[in-house]
Amino acid sequence: xxxxxxxxxxxxxxxxxxxxAGVYPQxxxxxxxxxxxxxxxxxxxxxxxxxxxxxxxxxxxHVVAGDGWQVLGDGRQAYGFGFAPAQGRDEEVMINGIAAAxxxxxxxxxxxxxxxxxxxxxxxxxxxxxxxxxxxxxWHGYPQASAIFxxxxxxxxxxxxxxxxxxxxxxNDPGTFMWHCHVEATEHMEMGMLGMLNVLPRxxxxxxxxxxxxxxxxxxxxxxxxxxxxxxxxxxxxxVDSNFHELHELVQPLPFLELKGxxxxxxxxxxxxxxxxxxxxxxxxxxxxxxxxxxxxxxxATAGDRVLLRLTNLSVDAxxxxxxxxxxxxxxxxxxxxxxxxxGDSWAHNTASVTLGxxxxxxxxxxxxxxxxxxxxxxxxxxxxxxxxxxxxxxGLMTTFVLQ
Ligand SMILES: [Cu+2]
Numbered sequence: 001x002x003x004x005x006x007x008x009x010x011x012x013x014x015x016x017x018x019x020x021a022g023v024y025p026q027x028x029x030x031x032x033x034x035x036x037x038x039x040x041x042x043x044x045x046x047x048x049x050x051x052x053x054x055x056x057x058x059x060x061x062h063v064v065a066g067d068g069w070q071v072l073g074d075g076r077q078a079y080g081f082g083f084a085p086a087q088g089r090d091e092e093v094m095i096n097g098i099a100a101a102x103x104x105x106x107x108x109x110x111x112x113x114x115x116x117x118x119x120x121x122x123x124x125x126x127x128x129x130x131x132x133x134x135x136x137x138x139w140h141g142y143p144q145a146s147a148i149f150x151x152x153x154x155x156x157x158x159x160x161x162x163x164x165x166x167x168x169x170x171x172n173d174p175g176t177f178m179w180h181c182h183v184e185a186t187e188h189m190e191m192g193m194l195g196m197l198n199v200l201p202r203x204x205x206x207x208x209x210x211x212x213x214x215x216x217x218x219x220x221x222x223x224x225x226x227x228x229x230x231x232x233x234x235x236x237x238x239x240v241d242s243n244f245h246e247l248h249e250l251v252q253p254l255p256f257l258e259l260k261g262x263x264x265x266x267x268x269x270x271x272x273x274x275x276x277x278x279x280x281x282x283x284x285x286x287x288x289x290x291x292x293x294x295x296x297x298x299x300x301a302t303a304g305d306r307v308l309l310r311l312t313n314l315s316v317d318a319x320x321x322x323x324x325x326x327x328x329x330x331x332x333x334x335x336x337x338x339x340x341x342x343x344g345d346s347w348a349h350n351t352a353s354v355t356l357g358x359x360x361x362x363x364x365x366x367x368x369x370x371x372x373x374x375x376x377x378x379x380x381x382x383x384x385x386x387x388x389x390x391x392x393x394x395x396g397l398m399t400t401f402v403l404q
Contacts, residue, residue: 023093025086025119026166027060035060042279043106043294045085059116061108062086064093065135065159065181065193066123068101069285070240070292072263073270073388073395077285078245079127080192081135081181082292086121094162097123103268103293104314105195107234108179112202112221114171124161127287130251134158137167138182139197140314140359141336145170151182158183174201174220175336176310176361178236186256186316190244192268194314196234211367219308219363220338226348227332229308229365233299235378237313237320237356237397239264242389259317264385264396267295271379271388271398274298297399301366303373311354312361320385320397323353324378327371327401333363353381368403376401 027048035050035058051057063083072078082101086093100123110116118137125131136158138151147155149167159165181193201221207214208225215228222228239261247254266274269282274297276282284291301307309329313320332339332348339348354362379398380386388395 023086023090023121023164025060025062025117025121025164027117027119028058031058031060031117040106043085043102044087045106045108056113056115057111059110059114060119061116062093062119062121063106063137064097064100064121064123066097066099066101067125067127068099068103068292069288070103070192070268071273071283071285072240072242073265073273074263074391075283076242076389077287078240078242078263079249080240080245081125081133081188082192083181083195086119093121094123097121098126099287099289101192101292103192104236104238104295105179105193107196107198107295109198109200110171111200111204112171112174114169116169116171117166118169119164119166120159121164122159122161127249128251132161133188134160134183135181135188135193136183138180139169140178140180141361142177142197143173153183171199173336174199175333176219176234176312176363177336178312178314178359178361180314186259187254189314190241190259190316191248192240194236194238196236196310196312198234198310213306215306219310219333222338226346227308227338227363227365228306230305231301232308232310233297234310235266235297235312235399236268237264237266237311237322238268238315239318239385241317261315261318262389264320264380264387266297266378266397266399268293269295269297270396271386271394274399299378299399299401301368301401301403303368303371303403305368307366307368309364309366310361311356311364313356313358315358317358318385319355319357321353321355321381322378322397323381324366324376324401326376327366327368327378329354330365330367331362332365334361336361366401371403373403376403
């Protein structure tokens with residue numbers, strides 16, 4: 001019997017009363033009573049929203065932090081820590097959260113102006129019962145009003161095993177952000193506690209004409225439609241250091257000095273798994289109760305579309321370069337800000353490739369007017385990253401862009 005199954009059985013019989021200590025997510029009473037739920041079909045993450053008359057939209061959501069399993073590009077299973085949507089109510093959240101971590105964490109999308117109550121429940125690490133690590137939620141690069149909700153352990157609350165804590169945010173800045181756990185950040189981030197966080201600008205819904213096309217959705221409040229798009233996609237670059245994850249299954253010192261991702265990924269999968277659009281086609285780890293790698297990375301567009309690609313890197317040890325041969329790319333934002341200087345002068349520019357370090361992100365527009373329909377490849381030009389571990393041929397950081 002695998003250790004994790006043994007401890008799951010143990011929790012089910014002996015430790016249940018402790019797990020039932022209480023899961024109390026906070027959400028304002030008007031949202032609870034009058035709000036409506038919207039469920040992300042890809043990840044199962046539920047946002048409960050309510051807009052009081054004349055007020056800002058209020059949003060409540062609930063995630064769990066724990067451990068789980070993912071399948072690497074060579075078919076091996078790798079242990080990790082991660083986030084997942086909370087499932088059920090009260091103690092069900094604890095039970096359903098066991099070994100249920102998702103890689104990457106669910107993509108979260110808010111609107112500028114939102115008031116957000118985000119509850120985090122730490123369900124513990126079933127496969128490593130010797131660990132009593134806290135977890136937190138940190139919005140990377142986001143100017144939070146107060147350190148208390150920033151998730152950095154030295155300056156804010158962290159969440160103990162079996163506990164639930166509700167973060168409050170006033171979402172005043174649109175852009176492409178990331179979220180991750182900040183507790184023992186190098187370890188917990190390498191283990192998989194990473195996701196994307198997009199904030200849609202207030203300008204959305206108004207019409208702006210730019211370069212001969214009229215748009216109603218934008219990456220930023222640009223005033224001139226220069227960040228307008230027809231479709232948007234979020235891609236997170238990263239990697240798994242298979243040795244680090246394997247060593248993590250047992251109690252021992254971890255080789256931080258040797259951290260080096262050998263399985264590069266887009267949205268938590270290595271090519272060709274990045275192109276498995278049907279979730280049922282994606283393998284599930286032998287020890288995982290359900291699919292943990294929910295997000296494929298196939299970008300689909302219709303000829304003539306202007307496509308926004310929100311591209312981030314949350315690797316803890318490497319820079320990655322991404323290119324898209326045959327597709328014109330234009331950088332219109334970087335570091336969750338529109339590509340403009342302090343005087344408003346634009347530094348948006350066309351590029352053939354993008355290189356990002358850990359924690360960096362860009363907003364790219366791909367204008368498909370004049371591009372022939374077909375299948376294009378987005379891939380890293382670091383050839384050593386186009387692999388699935390020792391399998392050198394066409395793996396890792398690559399996906400397809402299908403233009404119809
Ligand atoms: Cu953590």
